[in-house]
Amino acid sequence: MVANLTLIQDILQFIGAFVSLSIAYVSYRGVxxxxxxxxLRLTTAFLFLGLGFLVEAVVGASYYYPQxxxxxxxxxxxxxxxxxxxxxxxxxxHAIDVMISRKLGYALLVFPVITLSAGELSNxxxxxxxxxVLYGVxxxxxxxxxxxxxxxxLIAGGLALIGVGTFVQWLSLLYFQVDLLSLVQxxxxxxxxxxxxxxxxxFAVGGKRPNVPx
Amino acid sequence: MSQYRTQVRIIADVLTTARDMNTEGxxxxxxxxxxxxxxxxxxxxxxxxxxxxxGLLLEMNSDKISKYMISDKGIQFLGAYHNFEKFxxxxxxxx
Numbered sequence: 001m002v003a004n005l006t007l008i009q010d011i012l013q014f015i016g017a018f019v020s021l022s023i024a025y026v027s028y029r030g031v032x033x034x035x036x037x038x039x040l041r042l043t044t045a046f047l048f049l050g051l052g053f054l055v056e057a058v059v060g061a062s063y064y065y066p067q068x069x070x071x072x073x074x075x076x077x078x079x080x081x082x083x084x085x086x087x088x089x090x091x092x093x094h095a096i097d098v099m100i101s102r103k104l105g106y107a108l109l110v111f112p113v114i115t116l117s118a119g120e121l122s123n124x125x126x127x128x129x130x131x132x133v134l135y136g137v138x139x140x141x142x143x144x145x146x147x148x149x150x151x152x153x154l155i156a157g158g159l160a161l162i163g164v165g166t167f168v169q170w171l172s173l174l175y176f177q178v179d180l181l182s183l184v185q186x187x188x189x190x191x192x193x194x195x196x197x198x199x200x201x202x203f204a205v206g207g208k209r210p211n212v213p214x
Numbered sequence: 215m216s217q218y219r220t221q222v223r224i225i226a227d228v229l230t231t232a233r234d235m236n237t238e239g240x241x242x243x244x245x246x247x248x249x250x251x252x253x254x255x256x257x258x259x260x261x262x263x264x265x266x267x268x269g270l271l272l273e274m275n276s277d278k279i280s281k282y283m284i285s286d287k288g289i290q291f292l293g294a295y296h297n298f299e300k301f302x303x304x305x306x307x308x309x
Contacts, residue, residue, distance in 0.1 A: 030298035033291070036222050038307040039298060093307055143306025151304035199304040203297070 005183055006060050012186045013057035019193045020050035020086075026203045038093060045089035052083030080125040087132035087166070090159075094139035126170035133163035151199035161192030222309050225270070226295045227251055228261060232271060233284040233292065241274045241281025 024046035030039040056079040140156040165188035172181035219227070231250040235242045248258050262282060265271040270288035274281045284292075299309050 026301065030294075030301060033294040034222050034298050034309060036220070036298065036302065036309045038220075038302055038309060042302070042305060042307065093305065140306040143303075147303055147306075149303055151300075152306050155305050200301070203301050 005179055009183055009186050010057050010060035012190050013053045013060060016186070016190055016193055017050045017053035017057065019190075019197050020046045020053060023196065023200050024050055026200055029203075041089050041093040045086045045093060048082050048086030048089060050086075052079050052081075052086055055079035055082060077121055077125070080122050080129075084125045084129045084132070087129045087136070091132040091135040091139075094136065122173050123170065126166060126173055130163060130166040130170060133159055133166055137163055154195055154199055158192045158195035158197075161195060162189050163192075165189030165192055220309060222295065224251070224253070224261070225265065226292060226309075228258075228265065229270060229284055229288050229292050232282050233289070236283055239283075240276075241272075241283040243279065243281055247282065 027039045027043040137159045144152040165185045168185035266273045272283045
């Protein structure tokens, strides 16, 4: 039973990595062609998310390769850090209004590493991810109110599902004996990513032809 | 609420003006570009020399007056810009 759950989670993590890295690739094409900083932040966000999913897939693989097990705690925290960084850049794409002084910023970076246990750090990273995604959802909904673009509503829906996924992920860290929670969180996140991927699909392979009257 | 224009947006606006206002095929003068581009003369001349250097605009000199015409590369840039503008807009972002 546990082996099956781990295998399903692993497959889902790889799908998540593929979807995230595809979105990062499409954004990167935009960066190359337009040198837009908004798209650069979007590329960075999905690159980190994709890497986070890949690292979490490695954690899952440790079930089958016990020699990887010694690395697991470090790798779990690294995966969560990558993921949280991805969500931060996703929120940052909307230009976070909160200003953090440079000194406080460095302190925030160093403080958790030196004073917190891996479990506490995982909890903090998960809840931070949740707040970053929540910020992204609110900003995207505001953007939808302005542009009435149905794709924007889809993205907001996708982000909301990812937000629910990160919340369940946090719960799964609190109640780690419940295996089902970690499967549920990854399933919800995957559905969210798929919803995000729908508008991106138009650009994914070959890209839309420019429809500008020239 | 007014929103500031990003550099890429300003470039797209200048290229669009150079494309749309070139009705006689002789290029567009800097006065027209200034009027439509809503920026200072100094900033516009600097931007125009950058766009010509990048091959997005063609500069034509006649009677000591410079006129500007969008190049094929400029048209491709505008196509990509509008394409990725839609992409960014899906995420609620502006280019």
